[in-house]
Structures are given as structure tokens and as C-alpha cells.
Amino acid sequence: MLTLLASQNRDGGWPYRPGGPSWTEPTAYALLALLACGAAAEPLEWALRWLRAAQRPDGGWPPQPAVAESTWVTAVATLLGPAALGEPPYRRAIAWLMAQSGRETGWLSRLRLFLLGNPPSAEHRLAGWPWYPGTSAWVTPTALTMLALRKTLRWENVPPVHARLEMGSSFLLAHACSDGGWNYGAERVLSYDADSYPETTGVALLALHGSASRQIPKACKLARAYLPVCQTSEAESWLRLGLLAHQQLPPDIAPPMRPQRTVLHAALALLARAAQQGRNIFLE
Amino acid sequence: MPPWRCWRARRSRAATFSWSNVQLNRREFLTGSAVSLIAAGCARRPQAHRETLVSVLRLKDYGQELYGEVRRVLAAHRLNVRGKRVLLKPNLIEFDPHRPINTHPMLVHAALEAFRALGAEVSIGEGPGHRRNTLDLADAAGYFQTIPHVEEIFTDLNVDNVARVRLAQPHSRLGSLYLAQSALACDLLVSMPKMKTHHWVGATLSMKNLFGTVPGGVYGWPKNVLHWAGIPQCIADLYHNLSRHFAIVDGIVGMEGNGPIQGKAKPAGVVVAGRDLAAVDATCCQIMSIDPLRIEYLKLAVGDVGELCRSTRQIGEPINNVRTAFDLLPEWAGIRLKGQV
Numbered sequence A: 001m002l003t004l005l006a007s008q009n010r011d012g013g014w015p016y017r018p019g020g021p022s023w024t025e026p027t028a029y030a031l032l033a034l035l036a037c038g039a040a041a042e043p044l045e046w047a048l049r050w051l052r053a054a055q056r057p058d059g060g061w062p063p064q065p066a067v068a069e070s071t072w073v074t075a076v077a078t079l080l081g082p083a084a085l086g087e088p089p090y091r092r093a094i095a096w097l098m099a100q101s102g103r104e105t106g107w108l109s110r111l112r113l114f115l116l117g118n119p120p121s122a123e124h125r126l127a128g129w130p131w132y133p134g135t136s137a138w139v140t141p142t143a144l145t146m147l148a149l150r151k152t153l154r155w156e157n158v159p160p161v162h163a164r165l166e167m168g169s170s171f172l173l174a175h176a177c178s179d180g181g182w183n184y185g186a187e188r189v190l191s192y193d194a195d196s197y198p199e200t201t202g203v204a205l206l207a208l209h210g211s212a213s214r215q216i217p218k219a220c221k222l223a224r225a226y227l228p229v230c231q232t233s234e235a236e237s238w239l240r241l242g243l244l245a246h247q248q249l250p251p252d253i254a255p256p257m258r259p260q261r262t263v264l265h266a267a268l269a270l271l272a273r274a275a276q277q278g279r280n281i282f283l284e
Numbered sequence B: 001m002p003p004w005r006c007w008r009a010r011r012s013r014a015a016t017f018s019w020s021n022v023q024l025n026r027r028e029f030l031t032g033s034a035v036s037l038i039a040a041g042c043a044r045r046p047q048a049h050r051e052t053l054v055s056v057l058r059l060k061d062y063g064q065e066l067y068g069e070v071r072r073v074l075a076a077h078r079l080n081v082r083g084k085r086v087l088l089k090p091n092l093i094e095f096d097p098h099r100p101i102n103t104h105p106m107l108v109h110a111a112l113e114a115f116r117a118l119g120a121e122v123s124i125g126e127g128p129g130h131r132r133n134t135l136d137l138a139d140a141a142g143y144f145q146t147i148p149h150v151e152e153i154f155t156d157l158n159v160d161n162v163a164r165v166r167l168a169q170p171h172s173r174l175g176s177l178y179l180a181q182s183a184l185a186c187d188l189l190v191s192m193p194k195m196k197t198h199h200w201v202g203a204t205l206s207m208k209n210l211f212g213t214v215p216g217g218v219y220g221w222p223k224n225v226l227h228w229a230g231i232p233q234c235i236a237d238l239y240h241n242l243s244r245h246f247a248i249v250d251g252i253v254g255m256e257g258n259g260p261i262q263g264k265a266k267p268a269g270v271v272v273a274g275r276d277l278a279a280v281d282a283t284c285c286q287i288m289s290i291d292p293l294r295i296e297y298l299k300l301a302v303g304d305v306g307e308l309c310r311s312t313r314q315i316g317e318p319i320n321n322v323r324t325a326f327d328l329l330p331e332w333a334g335i336r337l338k339g340q341v
Helices: A001-008 A026-039 A040-056 A074-079 A082-087 A088-100 A107-115 A137-157 A159-174 A198-207 A216-226 A234-245 A263-276 B028-044 B065-078 B104-117 B134-140 B181-185 B208-213 B224-228 B231-241 B278-286 B298-304 B305-310 B330-335
Strands: B052-058 B085-090 B120-127 B154-156 B162-166 B175-178 B188-192 B194-198 B202-204 B247-257 B264-266 B270-274 B310-318
Touching: A001 B154, A001 B247, A026 A040, A026 A074, A026 A263, A040 A082, A040 A159, A074 A082, A082 A088, A082 B231, A088 A137, A088 A159, A107 B120, A137 B202, A159 A198, A198 A216, A198 A234, A216 B330, A263 B208, B028 B188, B052 B065, B052 B278, B065 B270, B065 B305, B085 B104, B085 B175, B085 B208, B104 B247, B120 B134, B120 B181, B120 B208, B134 B154, B134 B181, B162 B298, B188 B208, B188 B298, B202 B208, B202 B278, B202 B330, B208 B231, B224 B231, B231 B247, B231 B298, B247 B278, B270 B278, B278 B298, B278 B305, B278 B310, B278 B330, B298 B305, B305 B310
Parallel strands: B052 B310, B085 B120, B085 B188, B120 B154, B188 B247, B194 B247
Antiparallel strands: B052 B270, B162 B175, B194 B202, B247 B264, B247 B270
């Protein structure tokens, strides 16, 4: 936690690597990690001021202030909840997230398919979330947005959110690779099976918390196999969080060993450790 | 749909113009059409190619010999980089240690030493398209073992400072694009790809390698905005908008078949280098027994690819001495080179 606090920028935000400019994603993850670990209020309030100021009029957040577009990082910021962000900014953020979906599920894409004589497949009906507006839906932004929206339901029961969450789950399950895990979201390229990744398998499992799908045991088995051999701290943290969400983390698992090269790594490692100690802030 | 016009075939996504974000009234439509006609008349014309120098080196493996050879190549191309900022841009994609996916660290180190010997201030930068942990990728690819203090000179271009660049006469639908500041601010961007086949564009070489300058921190992983705007078109746009460049292609062990990730090792035993990325890529294609005239992004970027090939002066090994047919996916059988360009 001290490492994280030491890398906070003077403007209140966090960079990806110490010394760099503040970005929304590491700032939001650092805040989540410090909240989960019960850090002192002052750096938190400082960071929240940076984050609130970075919110765009459309309700979303840009990846960094130099970018004039709201993107997937909105989901990470929204995970902080209404208590941290304030109720009006939080509501605007939820509205922005609910308005996003993969471009392939838009009416124009479906009409185009129809005109070409190809009936829309399940692929074109399952609306996930894109990284960047106007592009396709992918696994990580869909998983993060599902986590953010699920938190919303604990605060306020909104039926359209339920429907999007159902669809998000279906999207993730439809995009599992043949080995049971997930990569960025292309389980096949041309006619060839693509390999899954440890980090996306972990975050997808976390987002599918509570799912009764028959795909989950196979995904958990793969995640457990990935855990000792994955090569990044980020992957290790998401795998721990994903397995914990399904009560599948082996009790005798060794402590994290991979180098934490970025603020994101440090924050996720803290979040995984807090979850192992009983406080999973993603699922609160 | 041709494979290069979509990212995931199952999604059938368009790479051509789409009306989805466009709402025009009749006046705007007519005005726009008139402007487009005038612009089409004034804009890109087939380029007349000056003689371009491309070096082809025969190198059997990643041994010490590389260091001297790369120095000799830079000398042959008379690069004046004293006091200049040079960014080496290798191709880092995946952790898989069993496949030749990433640019070999020995070649990057040889280039680093050679540019330093010429008095340049050299750094290394990459922004992978699928995996977020760029430094971990560099570590797994052997960069930390091979290049002393690499962490101090390495920039993750995915989360570098960014600047919005207005694209000059874009081939894609993108009017502007955020790009990594390190790639924009350097005096020479050295594209150092692996010589590979590619399931969406046929061959991935020094021009396609420029995708790594587009920040994933803004556009995500993958950088899907480029796929919707057309992969060949975006490659051509980056080639024209990042114009202070040089290429050193790692073809000592390349990849054939289902590249750029799932293909097989192809020991081609070459390094190809030059100031013009298009000329270098067209030369690489001929070495791979791929017809450069059938590579869409080359056609978009230079117009007359045949003229580009004819105006390329080769030094080192003649192409015929090093030509080795890279296996192609059945979908790409049509780009196989038949005879000479």
C-alpha cells in the first residue's frame, strides 16, 4: 500500500508507471485498492477530486485528460460507487454505460447482414461492451461493465440493468475459447481455434460470479492450471479474484511472486489480497 | 468477404464506409459530394518513385555476427543520427516461447548498439495489440536478459502520453487518430518487425508493425477502431503520417502459415533493411514468395507497387538467392508470387 501511495501524482491521480501522467484507469484501481485496504482519507479525497474533475459531460470518463472521448475506463471509475463519486455523477456514469454496446449488435450491422442474405446469428444479438465507442464488444470491457452494473443493482433495482447483465453473461459465455477460458474475445480466427489468456480468463470468471452455467467448472479448472504458470502480476491477480468469486481458489496457494511493474499491477495485487482476506470490493 | 476486410470473420464487420454514424440532410449531402469530387481530383495521384535502397543480409542465426552486420547496414544507408532521438519499435505480441512471434532481442540489441555508435540517443518502445503487460512481454521474450538496463529505455507505447494527429489525406475513414507521443516526437522511428504471414493482411512487416504506435490505453486491446476503419487503409495512413522512419526486418527465423501468432517457424535466414518501409516490405514479400502487387496496404500506400519494386536498388544478397516460399493459409493462396515482379 505504501508503494501505491508513494506513486500518487501531485494532481491526485495515478500514472501507469511512477513519474508518468495521471490516467483514469490506474487512478480508479488505486482508489479501489486503497478503499479495500482501509487507507487514510486524505489521499483518497485528493484522488477522488481528480477523478470527479475528469468526468466528461456525457457521464463517461476519458482514459486521460488529453483524450476527448469517454471509453471503457468509465466502468472502472463507476466501480467506486455513489458514496465515493457522489450520486449525480454516478447516475450519469451508469446512464453512459447503459447506452454503450458493441457495434456489431447495432441495427445497421444487422440490417447489412440481412441485406447480404445472412440472418443475424446469436453473435449479433448478444450486446457486450466495447473498449472504445463505435467498435465491437470484447471480453474485458464487458466483464468490467458487468461488475460495475451489478454493484448498481445493490444500490438501486433497475430492470433494464438486469436485462443487460443477462445479455453480458451470455456474451461472455458465447465467447469462451475451446479450452474453456477467454482471450480478448475472438475464440476463433478464420476457422482456427484461438488460445485463451490467463488475465482475461480471470476477469471473465469474476464477472460471471453467481453464474450457474455448466461452462464455469471447466473455466475454473483452467484458471487453477494457469495460476502457477502465468507470467504477469496482472494475470495472477485476476485469476485469484476470479477463482475466489467461485470459491475455487486453492487454499494452499503460494503468495504472489511476479514483479509488479505498474501501478495497475500493485493495485490489483492489493485488491486480490483483500479479497482473499474477505473483502472483495468488486462484489460488495 | 475478403479476409483482410474483417477482423473476426464470424462478425462480418465492414472495413469499408459505413453510414452508421452519419446523419446528413440533402444540402449537406450535395455539398459533401461536391467537395469529395474536388478533393478526389486534387488528392493522391500515383507516386513517382525515386530510387530506393534496400539491404538484404543473409544471416543463419542470432549470433554475434549480427552486431557488425547491422552497423554495416546503417553505414550503407548513410543515416545521420548524431544527437538525434531514435526509437526502436520491435514487434512484441505473445508470451509463447515456442513460436517465433516476437522480434528477437539480439537483433534489437544489435540495432541499439549500432545507432548508439552513430551518436544517437536510442530508446525502445512497443504497444502490443492483444496483451497489456508490455514489459512482462519484453521480459518473456528475452529483452531483459539480452539488453542491459532495458527497463530504463523502454516505453510502453500503449500507455505513453498521447497526441491527437489529424491524418493527411487518409485512406481510412479516420480523420484523426491518437498516437503515442514517443513515436511522434522521435527523429527516427525504426520499425523492427518479425517477417510473418498474417491471416488478415497476407504479410505483416514493417508497415503493419506501426499499429504498435496506436495507444491501447485509448483504443483498447485489440485496437478495434483500426479494424472497423479498414486494416490495410490504416496501415497506409500510419505509413504516411509517421514518415521519419527506417526498417530492419527480422527474417532470420520468421513465421509461415497461420501468422502472426499461430503459425510455424520459418528459418528464412535474412535481415532486410531500408529507409522506405514500403520498399522494404515489397522486398520481404518477394523473399517470402508473396506477390507484393497483391498486398492491399502496399497498393494503397504507394499506388504503383510494380514501379516501386523496379525503382528499388538492392544491396547485399540478390532476392533469388534468399527466396524461400512461406506457407500460406488456403484463404491467401492467391497472393503467391508467380515468376518475377
